[in-house]
Amino acid sequence: MIPSAYKEMTLSGQRRIISKEKITGSESLVRCLLQEGVDTIFGYPGGAIMPVYDSLYHFEDEINHILTRHEQGAVHAAQGYARVSGKVGVCMATSGPGATNLITGIADAQIDSTPLVCITGQVSAHLLGTDAFQETDVIAISTAVTKWNIQVTTAKDIPAAIAKAFYIARSGRPGPVVVDVTKNAQVELASFEYQKCLEVKSYTPDPVIDIDQIDNAAEAIKNAKRPLIIFGHGVIISGAKDEFQTFVEKSGIPAACTIMGLSGLNTDHPLHMGMLGMHGNYGPNVLTNECDVLIAIGMRFDDRVTGDTKRYATQAKVIHLEIDASEIDKIIKADFPVLGDCRTSLKLLTERVNAGNYDAWINQFEHCRKIEYDKVIAKEISPDSEVLSMAEVVNKISELSNGEAVLVTDVGQHQMIAQRYYNFKNWRSNITSGGLGTMGFCLPAAMGAKVACPERQVIAVMGDGGFQMTLQEMGTLFQSQINIKILILNNEFLGMVRQWQQLFFDKRYASTTMINPDFQTIAKGYGVSAQKIEKRENLEQAIKTFLNDTNSSLLEVMVGKEDNVFPMIPSGASLSEIKLEP
């Protein structure tokens, strides 16, 4: 609702909000956020952002500010919020250390294309460049890890900057934007006028699709005998749920995903052949090097997916559907590039393809699946040893949550296992730090995801290492009454690094052993109920109690200390050299 002091004007179809009276820059900033539909901000106050916090105080009913325990928590929470909802996540911090504490999350959002607007306070304009108290050049620091950034030094410039920030963050290939607002701009008075940004002169977020490119790609698909679809986060970001599934089903082409593409198609869809990458499934990895047409959709050929690029799918014609022109030919040369939003290009492509008969080709995937099952999966989900395995825990969680939860993972062995064994049944359900691999991401991101989708169950899967990087955010769960499920797969090691030390450094476990505190006691101190189990017979009941708790709960499961994640493509090797065992 717009207070009477404000009037709404329509100017050539665009909504413009204009105030009669002058207001402070900080109030203007909050009003801009409301105009952008922001209902939640994750943040942490401090001197240089205090005027904005003071304005937020007057808008408590309209904007829920969630006070995290660290600015890194705020930015990861905003990421979780954005990833699960598709909306722009907003976080806020003060100048200096507040702003620098955001940087890891901003870098994470940049590499995983997550729309964020990060608002930082800054010293007054007249102090800029003087090494004033808590002055850091956040614009310079954040340039390498943002899609765009701007410093605002006068109140009158705030609305246009915020409008542009939201437009840039959410459009095209999304990403993080930093808006750095000097303190004088927050306290000055200026008249308020808000107009949503609909275009930026130097920016083409949604390239027009060239029908010739679609026709060429369709022709290549028509002639294919062994086509393979590989899809990534772009499918999810573009909202192409139906378009993608229809394309897969109409064409009958087997599909495999990157980690970031997980939950873009239900895991148990008959044409879903599994996950690609260093610890992905055997079939899609080796058969990438046997397909004749590789249809890459909304993915960027990360080195964890390609292995040695010189030996990557050299036999295949490559079709690449991609919204970001700089990704085309960046790593793998596309024979048939299709520039544009894949939601639109998939629709056009689907109109032009017919069902092929790929039974023999699909049988090859089934054959590989069986090999992987016998050599890896069966042993992991039903181990002979007394000690629990990560896979059997995740498998059980998947079963008892019916594959319907939002699964948020940290970084390490547990991450790979969780992604391998959770049976995703819902779209937008996999939240992980893919490109940056940021330990400490999980707990705050899960928090943000739950705030965005309170009706969904959110399960956070962490290692004992990563949990301790941001565990203070249990304080936020407690204060803001956010109900998430915290699963710690405790191997008393920095497991993934230890695995590499075992395999590539002759078992020299340099600084990877963890002597941990009592996680249950810590959780209880934060008002989070906690259980710890070591035995298989307690697993199912413990998981049921854990999942059914009406408040946040923690389950620590002691798992095999020196278990390894397989399959594995050694760094720099070809996909065909994937190993099923050490």
Place this chain on the structure above:
Amino acid sequence: MRAQFTISVTSTSLSQSLNRIFGAFSRRRINIQGIHTTFNELEEMYNTDILIVEDASVVNKLAAHLRKQIDVLDVSHEWQEGANNEEIVQYKVPKRNFDKGSKAEKLVKQYQAKVLSVDNETAIIEKSGVRSENEAFLSALGPLGVFEFTKMRHNIG
């Protein structure tokens, strides 16, 4: 194959885009050999020419990366060959070696350079030409003492 390229970047704001533009070079460890910026007042745009030596494939990827920066309107790159390879070089040299009839003065004539200014201590000499000519001039001039030199691309703007 490595060759000399000029990357021309048109941007809407220099202060906002400079860091981003140069970041794209530095993260690829591309050494910038020369930079020249002009401001087009009518269109309120900046044009920055950046001279590098690189592989064409790297240059294509770099240009694509630059093109997607929000404040960047346009990026073009041209391979510097022949006439396009012209550059202007200015040398700061000790005045005492450049007296009338000196070897240095003969070199200036021989290489069709010119003396721009002279003060008590130093003289500024300018020479334009293709890279190889400038390099030959520098080799000849070097033994007589060169304090510093700056290079610009010819016909910029």
